[in-house]
Amino acid sequence: MSNELYTLNAEVRADLGTGASRRLRHADKVPAILYGADKEALALTLEHNKVIKAQEDEGFYSHILTLNIAGESVEAILKDIQRHPFKPKVMHMDFQRVDASHKIHTKVPVHFLNEDAATKGGNTVAHQVTEIEITCLPAALPEFIEIDVAALAVGVTLHLSDVTLPAGVTSVELAKGEGHDQAVVTLNAPKGAASEEAEEAAE
Template structure:
C-alpha cells in the first residue's frame, strides 16, 4: 500500500467557529483539530478529496499518519471522523499527536481468517458468530499493527475464542485483558446453523455422491 495514503497535507486555520467551518466545507475543505503530547491544540484544514481517498483504506484508521503542516511533518493518529448524515462528505476530523517514545492507545481491527477451511464450518454446518470486530491496544507507535488476525482453521464446533487466545505482535498489549481475568472477552464462536444437524451434512454428502454416480 502506498505511503502517500498515510500522508495528508494540512494548513493551520485561524478563522474559527461554526460559520468558518461551514465555509470551508463549501470550499471542499475539511476542518480538523490536532491535539495531545502536552502541546496546545491546533486548528487545521485538509483537502476533502485527499481525505475521501485515504479513508477508503481500513489501515487509515489504525495507522500512524503523517500530517504535513506547512512543511513541518507531525505524526498523529486519527481519533475521530465526523461525516455528513447522508452525503459522502467528511465534516470534521480529530487527530492525536504521536510521540515515538510514548505508548499510544487506539483500536485495531480484527481479521478473521480461514473460516472456509474450518471443518466445523465447511463440513459440520457451523457458522462463525463474531462478538467483537476490533480491540483496543497499547504499544509504541513503531509496534502498532494495522490489524490482528483471528485464525479459525482449528476452531471446533461450539468453541469460543477469547481475547487471551489471540496472537498479538511483540510489544502490543490488549487493554481489556490488562483489567483482569474477568475481562477476557469472547471474540468469536462457531455455532451450529439453525436447523442444521450432523445428519443433514452427511445426507447432503451422500446425495452428492449418488448424483455423481448417476
C-alpha cells in the same frame, strides 16, 4: 495502501467556530484538530477529496499518518472521524500526535483467517468484535490483528486471552482484570444440527 495515502497536507486555520467550519465544508475542505504530546492543539484544514480517498482504506484508521503542516512533517494517528449522516462527506477529524517514547491508545481491526475451512458443513462464524483496543509504543503498532479460525471447534468461543498479540502490544480490556476477557469469535453449528443435538440431550 500506498504511503502517499498515509500522508495528508494540512493548513493551520485561525478562523474557528461553527460558521467557519461550515464555510470550509462548502469549499470542499475538512476542519480538523491535532492535539497531544504535551503540545498546543492546532486547528487544521485538509482537502476533502484527499481525505475521502484515504479513508476508504482500512489501514488509514490504524496506521501512523504523516501530516504536512507548514513545511513540518508531524506523525499522528486518527482518533475520531465525523461523517455526514447521509452524504458521502467527512465533517470533522481528530488527530493525536505520536511520540516515539510514549505509548498510544487506539483500536486496530481484526482479520479472521481461514473462515472457508471453518464453515464447511454449514457451520457459521460469529464475529463478536471487529476491532481490538490496544496500547503500545508507536513502533509496535500493528495495522491489524490476525485470528486463524481454521482449527476452531464447533460451539467454541475464542476470547481476548486466546488471541496472540504482536510483541509490545497490550489489550486494554484484559489489562482491566477479571471480567474483561471479551468474546471475540464463535463457531456455531448449522441451525438444524443444533436443534437435533438439543432434542437428543432432552431425551
